[in-house]
Amino acid sequence: MARPRTAARTVEHPDLSEVSLQQVLEALVDPVRRMVVSQLARAGEDKSCGTFDAPVSLSTLTHHLNVLREAGVIRQYYRGTAKLNTLRAGEMEEQFPGLLSAVVHASAAESEEGVA
């Protein structure tokens, strides 16, 4: 169907007003997904699927990224062969004030404690 060569694959993202608190909490309750979120928050910038450090297979990781995207926590977009992921921190803050930041912060605090 002569799909455009550039700006090729696009990804569906929910409007945050359509996302329920339940969805967000379910997304954040899984340890692997919280790792992903933490790594995104720490990295400061976009990471591709393969660059996450997680104790699961790639297909499982894809699954987790889908859940996070559907919960409105991350945004995904293609660039070249890679699919990049970024936190929707600002929007989340608007829709669920303090929630994502509290989780990220507590998560970081817990892992520091292990180091200290």
Next chain:
Amino acid sequence: MARPRTAARTVEHPDLSEVSLQQVLEALVDPVRRMVVSQLARAGEDKSCGTFDAPVSLSTLTHHLNVLREAGVIRQYYRGTAKLNTLRAGEMEEQFPGLLSAVVHASAAESEEGVA
């Protein structure tokens, strides 16, 4: 074994420093438990098991209250025949800053939206 007549049944509560973020999130991810927390937050004061409005049987409700207690979210104590429940909001705020309040707030916002 000659259990003391007074100050009878006591309940074990974890120190919040022993509670993991994982535990807290698992406690808060269940809709019924979030209802309980919301009702406690709104009521302002202690509620007995039987006074919660939840679409589950009493035995299930007991189970949920146990989970919340073990996660450090609520404190329980006996008074007469009743077992009262109260939020450990202050302690939670210290250990997991912003977390419980964000969830309670978002929860309230969502139910208001249904009303509006």
Next chain:
DNA sequence: GCCATAGTACGACCGCCATCGAAACCGGAC
């Protein structure tokens, strides 16, 4: 054109947790 690389879709398995009903329990009222 071909190949290599990155990610995805699908289907199956398995363990965990919410749920219930019924029976036991405990404290207080009488």
Next chain:
DNA sequence: GTCCGGTTTCGATGGCGGTCGTACTATGGC
């Protein structure tokens, strides 16, 4: 003492979700 209402424990059940491997697709480089 006996009864009663409130709460808990136990065991069984059912469904959902995390996990994996494999087969597949798509993009970019050669």
